[in-house]
Amino acid sequence: MRAGPFGVAAFMTLGVASAALAQSADTTLAQEGIFNRPFITSSGGTSIGGYLEGNTNWFVEDGVGEGFSMELRRFNIFLFASVSPRVRFLSELEFEHGTEEIALETALIDVRLHPALVFRAGILLPPVGYFNQNHDGPRWDFVERPLVSTEIIPSTLSEVGAGLYGKAALGSSVVSYDVYATNGLGNGIVNNAEGRTYIPAGKSEEQFAEDNNGTPSLSARVAVRRPAIGELGLSWYGGAYNSFQREGEAVDASRRVDLVALDAGVRLGPVAFRGEAVMARVQLPESLGEVFGERQWGGHLDAVVPIWRPKLAGYRDAVVALGGRVEHVDFNRGRFASTGRPIGDSVTGVVAGLSFRPTDETVFRANYRFDWSRDLVGNDRTRAAGLQLGFATYF
Amino acid sequence: MKLGTVGLMLIAIASTGCDALAPGVPTDDEVLAGTIEGMTASQVGQHLAGDEEFARVLGFADGLGPIFVAASCEQCHVGDAKGHPSFNLTRFGRDVGDRFDPMISFGGPQLQHRAAPGYPAEVVPAEATGVTRLTPPAVTGLGYLDAVDDTTLIRLSDPDDADGDGISGRLALLDPSELIESSLALEASQSPTPGSQGTRVDGRFIGRFGKKALTVNLLHQTVGAYHQDMGLTTDLLTEDLVNPLAGARASDGVADPEISSGVVANVVFYLKTLRVPPRRNADDADVRAGEAVFEEIGCASCHVPTLRTGRSNLAVLDRVEFHPYTDLLLHDMGPELDDGYAEGGAGTAEWRTPPLWGVSLQERFQGGQAFLLHDGRARSFEEAIEFHGGEGAASREGFRALSPEDRVRLLRFLESL
Numbered sequence: 001m002r003a004g005p006f007g008v009a010a011f012m013t014l015g016v017a018s019a020a021l022a023q024s025a026d027t028t029l030a031q032e033g034i035f036n037r038p039f040i041t042s043s044g045g046t047s048i049g050g051y052l053e054g055n056t057n058w059f060v061e062d063g064v065g066e067g068f069s070m071e072l073r074r075f076n077i078f079l080f081a082s083v084s085p086r087v088r089f090l091s092e093l094e095f096e097h098g099t100e101e102i103a104l105e106t107a108l109i110d111v112r113l114h115p116a117l118v119f120r121a122g123i124l125l126p127p128v129g130y131f132n133q134n135h136d137g138p139r140w141d142f143v144e145r146p147l148v149s150t151e152i153i154p155s156t157l158s159e160v161g162a163g164l165y166g167k168a169a170l171g172s173s174v175v176s177y178d179v180y181a182t183n184g185l186g187n188g189i190v191n192n193a194e195g196r197t198y199i200p201a202g203k204s205e206e207q208f209a210e211d212n213n214g215t216p217s218l219s220a221r222v223a224v225r226r227p228a229i230g231e232l233g234l235s236w237y238g239g240a241y242n243s244f245q246r247e248g249e250a251v252d253a254s255r256r257v258d259l260v261a262l263d264a265g266v267r268l269g270p271v272a273f274r275g276e277a278v279m280a281r282v283q284l285p286e287s288l289g290e291v292f293g294e295r296q297w298g299g300h301l302d303a304v305v306p307i308w309r310p311k312l313a314g315y316r317d318a319v320v321a322l323g324g325r326v327e328h329v330d331f332n333r334g335r336f337a338s339t340g341r342p343i344g345d346s347v348t349g350v351v352a353g354l355s356f357r358p359t360d361e362t363v364f365r366a367n368y369r370f371d372w373s374r375d376l377v378g379n380d381r382t383r384a385a386g387l388q389l390g391f392a393t394y395f
Numbered sequence: 396m397k398l399g400t401v402g403l404m405l406i407a408i409a410s411t412g413c414d415a416l417a418p419g420v421p422t423d424d425e426v427l428a429g430t431i432e433g434m435t436a437s438q439v440g441q442h443l444a445g446d447e448e449f450a451r452v453l454g455f456a457d458g459l460g461p462i463f464v465a466a467s468c469e470q471c472h473v474g475d476a477k478g479h480p481s482f483n484l485t486r487f488g489r490d491v492g493d494r495f496d497p498m499i500s501f502g503g504p505q506l507q508h509r510a511a512p513g514y515p516a517e518v519v520p521a522e523a524t525g526v527t528r529l530t531p532p533a534v535t536g537l538g539y540l541d542a543v544d545d546t547t548l549i550r551l552s553d554p555d556d557a558d559g560d561g562i563s564g565r566l567a568l569l570d571p572s573e574l575i576e577s578s579l580a581l582e583a584s585q586s587p588t589p590g591s592q593g594t595r596v597d598g599r600f601i602g603r604f605g606k607k608a609l610t611v612n613l614l615h616q617t618v619g620a621y622h623q624d625m626g627l628t629t630d631l632l633t634e635d636l637v638n639p640l641a642g643a644r645a646s647d648g649v650a651d652p653e654i655s656s657g658v659v660a661n662v663v664f665y666l667k668t669l670r671v672p673p674r675r676n677a678d679d680a681d682v683r684a685g686e687a688v689f690e691e692i693g694c695a696s697c698h699v700p701t702l703r704t705g706r707s708n709l710a711v712l713d714r715v716e717f718h719p720y721t722d723l724l725l726h727d728m729g730p731e732l733d734d735g736y737a738e739g740g741a742g743t744a745e746w747r748t749p750p751l752w753g754v755s756l757q758e759r760f761q762g763g764q765a766f767l768l769h770d771g772r773a774r775s776f777e778e779a780i781e782f783h784g785g786e787g788a789a790s791r792e793g794f795r796a797l798s799p800e801d802r803v804r805l806l807r808f809l810e811s812l
Contacts, residue, residue: 063420190512193454195466242512252513287516289509290481291470338480338771341762368416376470377479378762383418 029176029225030233030263031127031165033134034090034106038361038394040080050077050092053137055365055390061382072098074137076105086112091123094156104208105158114166120180121162123208127178127221128237129153129276130263137392141304141323141355143367144388147347148298151329152278153259154200159183160208161216174225183207184217184239185257190288196331196345196376197282197292199257202241212243213254230266237261241282255283275301290343291376293332300327304355315358325351332376344378347371362393427475427535427753427760429670431711438668438709445665448658453625458653461514461646462507462638463626468662471531471624475669476753476760478531480771484624486736487523495737498523502639504738505623515641525735525743528770529606533753537604538667540719540750541613542712544705545594545601551699551722562696562786564724567608567740567747568599575600577631578615588706599740603723606749606769607741613663621654628652629659667709671717672753676811685808688801692793697726697748697786720751720812729784732769744785755810776809 028036039049054072059065074096081089092106108122125133131149135156149155161182167174185202192201206212217239225231238258245251261278277299284292304323312318330346351369358364367388375381423429430442449468453459464484465471471478485506488497497504502517510516519526548566556563569575579593579600586592592612594601602608610616614631621627626636628651635646635653676682689695698720707713725745733744741747746769758765765774773779783791797805 060417062418065417187512191455193452193457195452195454195470285510285512287508287510287514288512291466291509336479336481338483339762339764339766341764344762370418375473377473377481377760379473379760381474385417387416 029167029174030130030133030223030231030265031167031176031178031221033136034092034125035080035088037078037136040078040090046079046081048077048079049395050075051136051138051392051394052076053390053392055143055388057386057388059384059386061384076136083109088112103158103205105156116166116168118165119162120165123158123160124163124180124182125156125158126161126180126182126217126219126237127165128157128219128235128259129155129261129278130231130233130265130274131155131276132157136394138361138363138394140392141321141363141365142302142325142351142353143365143390144351144369146276146300146302146325147327147329147349148276148278148300150200151331151347152199152280152296152298153261153276154185154203157203159217163219170224172226174227176223176225177221178235179218179220181216181218183211184213184215185241186212187242189241189257189282190284190292195291197284197294197296198331199259199280199282199296202257213240213245215240215254217241230264233261233263235259235261235263253285255285257282271303271305273301273303275299290334290337291332293334293343293345295333296329296331297333298327298329300325312358317360318356318358321355321357323351323353323355325349325353327351336377341378343376344374344381345376347373361395363391365390365392424673424675424756425759427533427669427672427756431538431668431670433711434668438664441661441664442668445661445663448662449665453627455511455647456649458627458635458647458649458651460507460509460511460626460636462502462510462517462636464505464507464509464624466625468620468625472534474760475533475535477533477757477766479761480528480530480766483528483530483770485519485526485528486738487519487526488736488738489522489524490735490737495525495743497738500639507623507626507636507638510638511647515638517638517640525737527734527736530766530769530771532606532749533672533757534666535669535753536671536717536719536750537613537669538709538712539671539702539704539715539717540603540721540723541667542704542707542709543603543702543723544588544591546591547702547705548601548603548723549594549596552724560693560696561789562693562726564697564722564726564748565740565745566596567602567725568596569602569609569611569739570599571595574618574631575611575615578610578612578618582612582614585708586706587708591705602739603747605739606746607738608723608725608747609739609741613666614659617659617663617666621659627654629654630656631659667712671719672756672812674718674811675755676807679807679811681804681807682811683808684801685804685806685811688797688805689808692797692805693790695720696790697722697724698751699748718752721748724748726787727785728782728787731782731784734770751809751812754812776806 052075056070058068076094079091088110094103094105108124111119132155159182161180163180165178167176186204188201192198219237221233221235223231223233240254241257242255244254259280263276265274280296302325304321306319306321308320310318328348332343332345334343349371351367353367356364370385373382452467471482486504488495488504501520507517552564552566554565583589600611604610604616618629618631622632630652633651637646699722700718703716704712725741727744728746735743737743767773767779780794
């Protein structure tokens with residue numbers, strides 16, 4: 001699939017059209033995602049919570065499988081404190097695959113000056129797209145995170161920085177904004193073992209201590225939510241990523257990474273849609289050649305519809321839902337100089353899923369996914385498919 | 396929706412079985428990769444370990460570069476097939492009258508046009524008189540070619556055209572070097588007949604791999620590719636590649652060797668044990684008739700259909716017949732394919748006969764379009780044949796003179812390879 005900008009336009013059109021037809025939607029702004037968690041209350045002292053998610057995997061790639069396996073993906077602990085009526089603290093400590101990877105994903109303080117003006121500082125989640133600020137496993141009806149949100153938008157992207165956010169009523173709508181300055185991504189975008197431009201590899205623990213180039217990255221998102229419709233957000237993240245100066249001396253040219261994302265979440269009758277599309281542009285040294293993509297894009301569209309509300313003792317809100325996802329990521333939108341033909345390096349996936357929520361906070365998921373990968377030179381390289389059973393729960 | 400409906404849906408999904416939901420194995424004639432049949436479990440294990448290394452993408456922190464062409468073996472040899480022109484190697488040099496200068500002080504003979512950020516990539520110097528571009532070859536079946544005894548190549552060679560057929564295949568004779576001797580010695584230490592390779596002819600060694608037969612065996616080829624294509628050091632080539640025009644010998648700061656001897660051994664084993672490319676429709680009447688035409692017009696004089704391996708410690712490669720359609724010798728292909736670049740024992744118009752096995756499958760791995768000949772300049776078999784000059788000119792003329800029916804048969808035969 002080489003939809004490129006047309007694909008982005010399609011996602012945009014779908015989002016806007018869906019919004020126009022929508023009948024109802026949840027009322028939480030995307031920017032409130034990190035506080036819209038159970039066990040976190042706006043009053044009282046300190047509270048603790050978190051979530052746990054795990055799943056099984058059975059995948060086959062071109063007829064060859066590794067068999068059946070189980071993984072415990074994440075065990076995340078939230079610590080929340082309402083320091084004062086206008087000051088609150090939140091942190092999130094993530095254990096991925098047991099203790100294979102431990103990361104402080106969030107540690108921030110919010111100082112509310114006005115609903116339209118809140119100051120935030122610490123390790124925060126830059127508002128690029130929807131998913132990054134709303135990535136908790138129990139919220140989603142699919143085992144895997146959207147490819148676009150992990151392969152191009154490097155969710156979970158958490159960076160040290162500060163900024164402002166807020167919301168204001170505009171007629172019957174609510175308009176929200178976020179704007180932050182953070183240390184940004186680093187050299188790994190090109191200095192990686194992927195052999196391609198890979199934005200997620202630009203994340204680095206070292207960036208929590210010091211910016212590698214002394215120039216902060218900026219991120220911003222504006223969104224509009226109509227209570228009866230849903231939310232449409234437009235966001236941008238950009239800044240220099242490479243270490244272009246050392247001890248005050250220029251050692252390389254400064255190069256930027258920029259991401260522009262459009263996200264939408266709407267409800268059409270019983271069907272909840274959630275989609276996100278992003279275009280990325282990465283300035284590259286010419287010496288890396290066309291194998292490294294200067295332009296990338298990707299998107300996903302999820303649809304989830306409740307199909308049954310079983311009457312189970314003690315589970316008043318239990319619901320079974322069907323879901324579907326289509327997604328695509330193109331790591332290199334260029335053309336080969338040697339042949340004039342499009343560069344490949346993309347993956348397209350479809351997912352069909354069934355979920356069961358005994359309560360809002362807990363989900364059991366069964367997914368079947370099929371991926372088509374196109375290699376760099378444009379061959380239909382691999383077809384992979386698999387079944388996943390998983391669970392995720394807040395606690 | 397009621398519980399029963401959901402249950403029925405789940406039963407329906409389950410009844411299809413997991414296999415029905417999974418992509419199947421590509422058929423044998425769709426892929427080139429695969430092991431030689433009859434290998435032991437431990438040999439398959441080593442093959443797969445080599446496969447993993449062959450596919451492994453290396454980063455600058457692993458030692459890639461600082462100047463390089465590709466970041467993994469597989470980037471060039473996608474699916475073990477012939478590569479895409481975007482990964483063509485560029486080699487250059489200059490004619491200085493009595494010899495061909497590989498222009499080492501300019502970064503020659505191979506261009507590394509890519510570099511780590513902040514490091515200068517190489518460019519072809521203006522002083523170069525010969526520049527060639529080489530499409531990465533397929534790597535399937537290489538173990539068979541590696542296992543052919545030197546005596547076979549000597550027997551096939553006919554440098555003075557003693558048989559008068561207009562074909563004068565020449566051994567690619569390479570001046571001795573520490574690298575060649577080490578590569579041969581290491582391989583000989585595992586051979587039941589140590590003297591079967593590494594034969595000196597007029598004091599020089601016989602090259603058999605590479606477009607101009609610059610390397611003597613797969614070990615030599617592998618460490619050379621790690622070094623020249625990826626900027627990675629091994630036990631046999633311990634110095635990192637640098638761009639001489641950068642004016643400094645500083646490289647990547649990764650301890651050498653960047654690729655261990657174990658990894659090299661696994662990759663060499665992987666290459667040795669890749670199966671031969673599968674034939675398709677070999678028994679079709681047109682294909683068989685086309686093969687007869689192939690021989691009648693002299694193609695088989697260079698693209699020798701059948702060779703035999705010598706003794707090998709690998710039972711699957713021990714004294715077996717195979718059908719590569721090459722003689723592994725150098726041939727003068729005339730001005731049509733003369734890039735003005737000489738290398739090793741090969742002149743500017745000389746090329747080692749490329750094996751034709753798997754040739755019809757390669758477009759599946761080149762993005763759906765075939766790029767034939769040494770640099771991918773030909774897009775069809777007919778075009779490739781038209782580029783044959785020199786020793787290939789008679790066959791080209793034979794092809795031009797074929798009836799339309801015989802042309803089709805010949806093409807059917809090539810499509811079966």
